[in-house]
Amino acid sequence: MNPHAKLISALSLIAGTSITISSNHWMMAWTGLEINTLAIIPLISKSHHPRAIEASIKYFLVQAAASSLILFSSMVNAWFTGQWDITQLTHPTSCLLLTMAIAMKLGLVPFHFWFPEVLQGSSLITALLLSTMMKFPPITILLLTSHSLSPTLLTSMAIASAALGGWMGLNQTQIRKILAFSSISHLGWMAIIIIYDPKLTLVTFYLYSMMTTTIFLTLNATKITKMTTMMTSWTKTPMLNATLMLTLLSLAGLPPLTGFLPKWLIIHELTKQEMTAAATIITMLSLLGLFFYLRLAYYATITLPPNSTNHMKQWHINKPTGISIAILTSMSALLLPLSPMILTTI
């Protein structure tokens, strides 16, 4: 891509995110969201492949509809209460509309249908941006308005997301779609606790972003986009393969890896809030996700694919792995003992 265009897109993404997360007027929040949408469109459609174009069209339509719903909900609130402040969203219609709009932005069930296709159509780095950076502004808005949103609606969307993210991820063979469903499932965990302890949502989001960044960067370094390529990657980069397995298990939420921390704290908080049934249901549903992560990890490391000998040894890989993968992998796997520090600083 033209370096100037790349720079403008990157700066616009940063600008849009900063505008939204630092805003307290609805108009500024909407502006930031729109800037983000428009800035990432050229990144998704960069390769001009029909599937990439299709992904960018789908992304644009969904995000534009969601942004207009956000604007509409803020205007309804301003009409009835005169308040444009994000934290003062009190009118029930506005709250309902905003919940729908944020669910569309994030990809929460039942507005998740666009997410796997969009991720499948974009390159790995763009998919990383879509899964992590583009989720940050809507989660910020959700955080600011969480005290006035309907708990039942959020809980039911969260449980449905965990269910569908686990269920639909089971038969996927394209890695980006699997990561899309993992994202949907994690968003379910983030949404279920936002009413009771918004700080935990942030912790979950940060840890999820870190683990997902690790996975995407590792996949980018080894150019893995489907399961069969993942099966053959141990011959080329055995160390990276082993760390990929650990990161996948961390994303699944297995102790003693980092990914266990948010799940543990969320279950703890839900139980304290007398929501034991919801905690049990969402934990059981994340077992489905655990199954496909385990399967990914198993096929990445333990199986021996039917390769011919000339594929076994490759003397170089195309992309040099930077230090970022090393740092992020260490953090994704080893941060659990530091949980008191994490909780008190975030």
Added chain:
Amino acid sequence: MALTVTLLNSVYLRGRRCRHKILHPLLGPLFSDSVSKLYSSYRRPGSQPETKPSWQSIDFSFKKGIDVLKTQLSMLKKETKDYLVGPGGKPFNHYLLEQTRVLWEFRSQEDLNKWVISSDVEIGGKSEVYLKLGRNNQAALLYGNLNTEVPRDGETKYSGYCSMRAKLPVGSFARKKYYDWSNFNSLYLRVRGDGRPWMVNIYTDPYFSHQKDDLYNYFMFTRGGPYWEEIKIPFSKFFLSSRGRVQDDQHPIWLDKVSTLGFTIGDKVDGPFQLEIDFIGLLNDRAHTEEFAYEMYEKNPPA
């Protein structure tokens, strides 16, 4: 249902008598004699004039509706069961370990019914094409006569093509389904031709209609001898064309959402043609390491 049909018929007959009522613009399509007026008034020379409105040719039958519903529900049940087994109805390790797969085999009339043949008759040309089972029900024989005579409608410049396309994969309740060929990198065909060159087309049904004419093509050169040929065409060789025009911006085909495969003959030579196909399959050729055979449009691609 019978009531609806009589109502529509009576409206149609009444409309034919009184044409100038205010409701005419709204109920116009019901009163018109030919349905093609809904789309455009020009009709291609090869297509038949439509004298019956489309709703008159529907068979309103309650029993048939129930039967169709039962079939669709049983298809849905089968799909759910296949989903529980694994991707494509097979266990996951089968999917990961398979290196060959037979897609279409021609052993009975049912196998032939999965394919559709067409020729330039649809634009007014004179080529003929037929599909039947070969000797001993061991192959399909696609045969006919190619005629490059241009139809005289004032706008067509070229003519003379015959083709055979697989029917689009359809799930329960007429949902679009796709084939996942991402595990493989070559097409494997066992054919016996007559020396004429054929074009193999792959259609990846896009979500939006802007790309509905996109087709990935490559050529299949047959020998014509009495011996069967096993032709391997790697997917990296397929190039993109749209409405028959080869595009500048080329990219490799993505095999995770393939819709149909087709064979076309259009080598501008008048005369008979024959192609026997035993089976069409997929192969994961480990010796083939090429990713894409053509130059991509991007001048300085990232390394």
